[in-house]
Amino acid sequence: DTEVTQTPKHLVMGMTNKKSLKCEQHMGHRAMYWYKQKAKKPPELMFVYSYEKLSINESVPSRFSPECPNSSLLNLHLHALQPEDSALYLCASSRASGTSVSSTDTQYFGPGTRLTVL
């Protein structure tokens, strides 16, 4: 089973709202990722969690706040977003060998949350 699930599938929010995106995997993977993808562009990495610890933050604005409550769950808390933040937000997971992510680890993507900020 290589399934990563994400909720909600679609989200419309105003610039003053607070919302959260959720991601879950039950493959025993220890690395989880958030990506942002705009139309006709490749995914852009936002955050990486390795063994439930934030290991990479790609200079993402603080209005995006990630959280990893346990090894199966990854959240992305959203607050005071801008219309340009409208995009497909993808979660991914990978095995992570030893104590860290490996360059050979395949990433498995969830179906994404399509976010629209009004």
Added chain:
Amino acid sequence: RKEVEQDPGPFNVPEGATVAFNCTYSNSASQSFFWYRQDCRKEPKLLMSVYSSGNEDGRFTAQLNRASQYISLLIRDSKLSDSATYLCVVTTDSWGKFQFGAGTQVVVTP
């Protein structure tokens, strides 16, 4: 220069034909290589990893040329369901950060 470059296409391919396209990467220290396919408004899905010796999975063949720093994907006997954007992925960092190409669009026509 972008780290990973792909011809955006579209490659318009008659059903049953063969199509091939490349992806070039700039960092000679790149370690792992993958092809993902992405259907419109869907998530990327792993098509295949690319190994130094080349590898084949059914109608799909991937090759790696380290000397010229490119990987290739060949699709034989194209099906309508092969219509998608094919994303080239290269990892360079020790921890495996995915460097995506912009994608190559393939459109298979009846």
